[in-house]
Amino acid sequence: MKFFRQSYAVSRPSIGNQPKLDVIDQRELYAFHYGVPLNELRMIASWSITECAGHERVLAKVIPSLWKRKGREDCIMAGFFLANLPPATLGEHPWMAFVHLLQKTEPIEMVLEITGELVRAGHDVPSKDWFDAMAQQSDLWHQYAVLMLSKDKSRAQECSVLITTAPKGGELFERIRTSLITPKN
Numbered sequence: 399m400k401f402f403r404q405s406y407a408v409s410r411p412s413i414g415n416q417p418k419l420d421v422i423d424q425r426e427l428y429a430f431h432y433g434v435p436l437n438e439l440r441m442i443a444s445w446s447i448t449e450c451a452g453h454e455r456v457l458a459k460v461i462p463s464l465w466k467r468k469g470r471e472d473c474i475m476a477g478f479f480l481a482n483l484p485p486a487t488l489g490e491h492p493w494m495a496f497v498h499l500l501q502k503t504e505p506i507e508m509v510l511e512i513t514g515e516l517v518r519a520g521h522d523v524p525s526k527d528w529f530d531a532m533a534q535q536s537d538l539w540h541q542y543a544v545l546m547l548s549k550d551k552s553r554a555q556e557c558s559v560l561i562t563t564a565p566k567g568g569e570l571f572e573r574i575r576t577s578l579i580t581p582k583n
């Protein structure tokens with residue numbers, strides 16, 4: 399955990415970007431936010447996975463701690479590890495591992511970023527039944543299901559009832575919902 403925090407500090411862009419970071423994180427969604435670009439974080443994750451070859455379970459065990467610490471970079475690193483470690487190492491399918499990390503409040507950008515990373519890594523978006531079961535858990539889980547579906551718009555028609563019946567969310571959530579239920583010409 400200490401190694402990751404030090405690597406973020408070293409990978410941070412110039413101090414001239416600090417005012418921009420302060421504006422971006424004015425709602426204090428994260429415990430810390432260094433502003434490390436995604437490519438730098440991918441490089442750190444890739445190096446970590448390479449260095450732990452044969453001992454990937456060590457990284458899998460770090461994922462909940464990274465998520466719980468709630469730094470922006472920590473959450474993204476947790477997502478990179480979820481997406482790129484073998485499911486056997488995680489002990490469950492990466493989508494389930496991700497769902498188990500989610501709490502009552504998560505930054506919408508983080509849910510979208512990690513969902514996108516899971517898709518980019520080749521993990522198929524779960525079935526309609528999986529999302530239906532998720533949505534039945536609570537209003538919040540219903541909204542998380544819609545956000546996850548936004549990364550596979552081909553499923554939008556199949557899951558249209560789930561999408562349209564989701565509880566009302568903020569402006570970004572509603573724009574995502576609208577983009578899923580309103581096909582583009």
